[in-house]
Amino acid sequence: MDKYKPIKRLGEGAYGIVIKCVNQKTQEVVAIKKMKGAYSDWEQCINSNEVVALRKLNNSPYLIKIKEMIHNKKDAEVNIVFEYCERNLYQEIQEHARNNVTIPEKFIKVVMYQAVASLAYMHKNGFMHRDIKPENFLINKKASNDAAAQQPFQSIENVQLKLADFGLAKPFASSPKHTEYVSTRWYRAPELVLRSPKYTQSVDVFALGCVMAEMYLGRPIFPGNSETDQLTRIVSILGTPSEAQWPEGYKLAAQKELKIPNMKPIQLLQHFSQ
Numbered sequence: 001m002d003k004y005k006p007i008k009r010l011g012e013g014a015y016g017i018v019i020k021c022v023n024q025k026t027q028e029v030v031a032i033k034k035m036k037g038a039y040s041d042w043e044q045c046i047n048s049n050e051v052v053a054l055r056k057l058n059n060s061p062y063l064i065k066i067k068e069m070i071h072n073k074k075d076a077e078v079n080i081v082f083e084y085c086e087r088n089l090y091q092e093i094q095e096h097a098r099n100n101v102t103i104p105e106k107f108i109k110v111v112m113y114q115a116v117a118s119l120a121y122m123h124k125n126g127f128m129h130r131d132i133k134p135e136n137f138l139i140n141k142k143a144s145n146d147a148a149a150q151q152p153f154q155s156i157e158n159v160q161l162k163l164a165d166f167g168l169a170k171p172f173a174s175s176p177k178h179t180e181y182v183s184t185r186w187y188r189a190p191e192l193v194l195r196s197p198k199y200t201q202s203v204d205v206f207a208l209g210c211v212m213a214e215m216y217l218g219r220p221i222f223p224g225n226s227e228t229d230q231l232t233r234i235v236s237i238l239g240t241p242s243e244a245q246w247p248e249g250y251k252l253a254a255q256k257e258l259k260i261p262n263m264k265p266i267q268l269l270q271h272f273s274q
Contacts, residue, residue, distance in 0.1 A: 004032060004081070011135075015050065015167035020084065029084045030067060038076040045071050045078045053127055053169035062118035064138060064164040085138035085162055089211070093134055097218040107159065108215045111137070114161035115208055122169075123201045130168040132207035133187045134214060138162040172201050185230055186210065186220045193230050194252040216272050232261050239265030 004021040007029075011018050016033040023030065039045050046052070046069075054066050067081040089111065096103050115137060122129060129136075140160045189206035191199045213221035221237070224230025240262050243250045253260050 004030065013165060013167065015165075016080075031082045031084045033080045033082060035078040035080065039071065039078045040073075040076050042071055045069060048078075049169055050166040051080070053166040057122060057125055057127060057166075060118065060121040062114050062121065062161060062163060064162045082164070083162075085140045085164075087139050088135050089137040089139060089161075089215075090134035092139060093214060093218060102218065103215050108212065110159055111139075111161055111215065112208075112212055114159075115163070115211070118161070118163040119201075119204050119208060122163075123172075123204070126171050126173055127169050128172045128201040129163065129166065129204050130170060131165060131184065132204050132211065133184045134211055136163060136165045137211070138164050185227075186223050188230065190231060190234055190246075190249060191252075193224075193227050193234070194249060194256065194258075195227075196248065196252055198248070213268075213272075221271075228258060231258070235261055235263045237266055237268070237271055239263060 003024055005024050007020040007022060009017065010020050010031060014036075016035045018031055018033050021030055021032050022028070035048070039048075046055070051066070051069070054063070057063055058065065064085070065083050067083060070079040070081065071077075072079070093103065119129070119132075138161070140162065141158045185193075187207035187210045189199070189203040192203055210221055222230060222233040224233050240260055241249065250260065
């Protein structure tokens with residue numbers, strides 16, 4: 001780690017602390033993730049969820065890339081060096097909300113194209129992300145010259161999106177059952193809200209729909225404060241499926257002694273105009 005000089009702490013997640021650093025020899029700016037937990041040997045390092053996923057998913061411009069891994073045996077710690085991105089989508093949404101400015105639809109379309117491409121690549125290669133949210137989409141300027149580099153992010157021609165944080169990523173064919181408690185509540189598909197152990201990569205698609213809605217609204221579309229409230233907020237907009245349409249959901253709800261509210265869907269345009 002001696003060759004990297006820390007600049008500032010960027011954030012902290014369930015699996016690590018991320019620090020902006022500079023390579024003192026090349027002056028390249030990178031993001032280094034100091035993994036939480038003890039890693040006594042190299043095999044343990046390379047078999048972590050994040051590393052396994054990114055080593056296999058290494059051929060897409062829409063996924064963050066590992067530059068190198070540094071294993072400190074003495075302290076049993078692992079540092080993963082990633083390419084650096086300037087900000088994340090959550091910061092972009094928050095900045096517009098603070099300024100009471102809507103995000104341009106052209107920007108949303110460009111972002112969504114790249115976000116969909118990132119998931120399509122993951123799913124085609126047998127992985128689901130399981131933690132899709134605005135914070136995990138990083139934004140960079142892709143500029144071929146100095147003038148382009150000075151353009152704001154709203155200039156859609158120079159926006160590049162990178163999906164990051166693969167700590168919960170998993171091959172979806174590895175097991176008929178998966179960890180029940182995954183994803184961030186506001187972006188959980190209904191089956192995850194009800195803690196179903198049987199779900200597919202479609203949970204990523206639902207979460208991405210929530211991200212798109214958030215860009216239009218400037219706020220989360222389903223900001224539930226509990227599992228019950230989360231499910232109520234979802235059906236209050238999308239409507240309640242019948243038991244014939246979703247037998248597994250009604251079975252899970254009954255096991256938890258939850259009643260799924262019977263509500264009709266509303267027009268999304270109506271909701272977005274509120």
